[in-house]
Amino acid sequence: MLHSMTGFGDAQYEESGISFVVEIKTLNNRFLKTSFKISDALSFVEPEVDRMIRQELSRGSVSYSLHMRYTGESNAFEVNQAAVQVYMSHLEQIITLHGKNKNAIHIDLASLLQLPGICQLREYSEEKHEKFMEITQKLTQSALQRLRKMRAEEGKEILADLQQKCQEIRQNLDALSGLSRNVVDQYRKRIQQRVNEMLSEANLSVDEELLIKEVAIFAERCDINEEVSRLESHLKQFEETCQRDEQAGRRLDFLSQEMLREANTIASKANNAQISHHIVEIKVAIDRLREQVQNVE
Numbered sequence: 007m008l009h010s011m012t013g014f015g016d017a018q019y020e021e022s023g024i025s026f027v028v029e030i031k032t033l034n035n036r037f038l039k040t041s042f043k044i045s046d047a048l049s050f051v052e053p054e055v056d057r058m059i060r061q062e063l064s065r066g067s068v069s070y071s072l073h074m075r076y077t078g079e080s081n082a083f084e085v086n087q088a089a090v091q092v093y094m095s096h097l098e099q100i101i102t103l104h105g106k107n108k109n110a111i112h113i114d115l116a117s118l119l120q121l122p123g124i125c126q127l128r129e130y131s132e133e134k135h136e137k138f139m140e141i142t143q144k145l146t147q148s149a150l151q152r153l154r155k156m157r158a159e160e161g162k163e164i165l166a167d168l169q170q171k172c173q174e175i176r177q178n179l180d181a182l183s184g185l186s187r188n189v190v191d192q193y194r195k196r197i198q199q200r201v202n203e204m205l206s207e208a209n210l211s212v213d214e215e216l217l218i219k220e221v222a223i224f225a226e227r228c229d230i231n232e233e234v235s236r237l238e239s240h241l242k243q244f245e246e247t248c249q250r251d252e253q254a255g256r257r258l259d260f261l262s263q264e265m266l267r268e269a270n271t272i273a274s275k276a277n278n279a280q281i282s283h284h285i286v287e288i289k290v291a292i293d294r295l296r297e298q299v300q301n302v303e
Contacts, residue, residue: 008168008248009303010160011035011066011255015153017145025075028145030059030153034301035067043071050135051142058143062150064253065303072142157303164298165248168258171291171298172245175265178284178291179241182234182272230272230281237268237288244295255302262296 011034018027040059042052051072059068244261247254269289276282 007158008161008165008254009154009157010164010301011157011303012160012301013153013157015149015151015156017148017152019141019145020077021141023077025077026141026145027071027073027075028142028149029071030146030149031069032063032066032153032157033069035065038063038065038068040068040070043069043073045072045074048072048074048138048142051139054139055142055146058146058150062154063303065255070146072145074138161302164301167298168248168295169245171294172241172248174291175241175288176238178288179234179238181284182230182281182288230275233268233272233275237265237272240265240268253303255299258299258302259296262292262299266292266296 011032013032014030016027016029018025020026038060040056042055044052044055055070055072059070240261244258244265247257247261266289269285269292273282273285273289276285
């Protein structure tokens with residue numbers, strides 16, 4: 007079953023006044039590209055999260071976010087009281103040095119809290135780190151499952167479109183096979199008729215050996231049987247790959263390129279209006295395939 011590269015999955019959990027929220031978004035990309043937005047207090051989980059994503063996904067641009075928010079009385083930051091006292095002491099010395107009345111000076115607490123060393127991330131024990139890691143793993147796995155479900159549902163729609171285009175290609179190929187068998191014979195009759203008309207006034211007849219040679223050259227130049235056969239083979243492989251339970255995007259991309267190559271060769275050899283019409287329809291369908299497989303994982 008095919009999977010799309012576009013999807014979204016999320017999960018959240020709250021415990022002891024701390025809320026955890028995981029969101030995973032994926033878009034198209036030829037390769038697997040990951041980016042992370044993780045709360046500072048949980049930065050240590052990034053390598054494990056990256057491992058989990060790479061184990062689950064093979065292609066796509068992945069945006070992962072993990073936010074930790076305090077909903078209870080505890081805070082993520084601690085105020086360094088000693089640092090505050092040091093800053094206050096220095097401010098009082100400056101005020102005294104300039105002969106100012108320190109009682110008339112108002113200190114902006116918000117600005118004070120932004121000074122280096124005042125607010126510090128709360129330090130957690132090893133036991134807490136293990137707990138946070140366990141929560142992150144569960145939430146990430148849950149979000150990945152939702153993501154895969156969404157990508158699978160979109161993959162069904164992509165598969166239906168690919169199958170429809172494959173059917174269109176096959177119908178036009180069947181028509182091509184029937185037309186190609188008559189092209190040479192029609193050419194032989196047409197050239198013989200034209201030559202006979204030109205020579206009739208001179209009471210001459212065409213040299214059969216020369217006519218056969220000319221027809222043979224034409225037959226060699228416009229023979230598309232080999233290209234049609236290869237295109238049919240590529241189409242069969244394409245349809246079989248769509249049904250496999252694997253990450254088929256790269257293989258489908260390659261097969262669609264090979265199909266277009268054969269179609270272009272047939273177009274260059276076509277010496278028949280009906281064949282040209284069918285090959286145009288085939289190329290339009292192949293272009294649609296190439297566009298869609300860019301969305302397949």
